Amino acid sequence: MRDPRDFDSFYLGTAPRVTSQVYAMVGNRADAEDIVQEAYARAWQYWDKVSGYDSPEAWVRTIAFRIAVSTWRKAINRFTAHRRHGAPESLPGADPNYVAIVAALRLITPEQRRAVVLFHLVGLSVAEIAAETGVAVGTVRARLTRGRQALAPHLSEYAAELSAPEPEVAHHG
Amino acid sequence: MADRFEQALRAGSARFAMNTDIERPHDVRARGERRRRRRIAVVASAVVLAVAGLGGTAYATGWGPSSAPPAGTTRSPAPSHSPSPSRSAAPSHRADGxxxxxxxxxxxxxxxxxxxxxxxxxxxxxxxxxxxxxxxxxxxxxxxxxxxxxxxxxxxxxxxxxxxxxxxxxxxxxxxxxxxxxxxxxxxxxxxxxxxxxxxxxxxxxxxxxxxxxxxxxxxxxxxxxxxxxxxxxxxxxxxxxxxxxxxxxxxxxxxx
Structure with missing residues (x-):
């Protein structure tokens, strides 16, 4: 039996955070909000099962990231990728460093971007990312390393640390 | 210890989250209900088409619509993936408090x-x-x-x-x-x-x-x-x-x- 109050509490407590994580993936506030609403709608659709998972938020995030990738691919197919995913939108009041990071994230592959977001923003370990994305631990490490290296030329402020050899596993275990 | 890149990413994201206005939960649930109804309608249509496809043979042998539908026409409502299927359902308390x-x-x-x-x-x-x-x-x-x-x-x-x-x-x-x-x-x-x-x-x-x-x-x-x-x-x-x-x-x- 689906309990709307339980869902509402879950939604209100996690949606802003998940939206910010999806924004880092897609770089567009409107798209991020649409994707997250769709992901939570699906969560309610299956809430009797999703609510029993250890981390419903991880489930929603996984769905949202898949929708994001799907949306991105459809946009490519429609030759509208540049309009939707080209120049980064302005984000009033945001830290310029953060805007620059999100813009740079859009320049690396979706797989690398997802690994970087899950590791550095969500705070998952390499093993947890491997479980959530369904790939091997070594693949996650490779995506993290290559993703950071790919970001370095676009983020001169952090180029030195992004280029450091395998710094990414040092503080997450 | 998080590096400066990670700190900037997290700080910016936290500020973004704080300034995010989200839809009302009721509206999200309504959207989910519409999806659910559409899915049920699709499954029901598939069952009807399958029954129609079997035609008089099924009825002739006594298999009617009130019986179980043929295999493959029902779909589990469960999503096809779970992000961490191996995790324990038990709550975990850390020894460090x-x-x-x-x-x-x-x-x-x-x-x-x-x-x-x-x-x-x-x-x-x-x-x-x-x-x-x-x-x-x-x-x-x-x-x-x-x-x-x-x-x-x-x-x-x-x-x-x-x-x-x-x-x-x-x-x-x-x-x-x-x-x-x-x-x-x-x-x-x-x-x-x-x-x-x-x-x-x-x-x-x-x-x-x-x-x-x-x-x-x-x-x-x-x-x-x-x-x-x-x-x-x-x-x-x-x-x-x-x-x-x-x-x-x-x-x-x-x-x-």
């Missing part, structure tokens, strides 16, 4: 079936009544009085808001507090979450903050309120709350400690 972000499982006693669910509208006067500091964390036990006339059960997590902008002159802006769902191990007996509250009794939840200076920049959450409904959000007496690493809340429970 920290918080676990693994959500607690629902009331395992099944006692909720014998009494009605509580209405949050029957809860009054949220007040910090207990707590402590240790291991780089701070715990605040928040109590709300129950004014209902009948025993009821309460499960799930409270939703909190805080003052995120504006002032009395321009109008205050309140945002949903992006609290993690957690459990707190304070060295005492394990808490039983959920449960039945009697008339005149009280319900509780834990609000945990981080006091470790290296966890991040200290944030002050003023005017923290408990969301009863869209228009009723009583102020927690005992705030504001400061934290260097965000806020976690526990599920409701009936007996403190």
């Amino acid at each position: 920290g918080m676990s972000e693994q959500p607690e499982s629902p009331d395992p006693t099944g006692s909720a079936s014998s009494t009605r669910q509580c209405s949050l509208g029957d809860l009054r006067d949220p007040t910090v009544v207990d707590g402590g500091v240790g291991g780089g964390h701070s715990l605040n036990v928040v109590r709300l009085g129950y004014t209902g006339a009948q025993p009821c059960t309460l499960t799930g997590y409270p939703t909190l808001t805080y003052l995120c902008g504006g002032n009395e002159q321009t109008g205050e802006k309140h945002c949903v507090l992006p609290a993690r769902r957690g459990t707190w191990f304070d060295g005492g007996p394990k808490k039983e979450y959920g449960g039945t509250v009697q008339p005149g009794g009280a319900v509780y939840f834990d609000l945990a903050t981080v006091s470790e200076p290296t966890a991040g920049e200290k944030q002050t959450y003023s005017a923290v309120r408990v969301v009863i409904d869209r228009d009723t959000q009583p102020l927690i007496d005992g705030g504001p709350f400061e934290s260097t690493g965000g806020v976690s809340v526990s599920q409701w429970y009936v007996q403190a400690g």
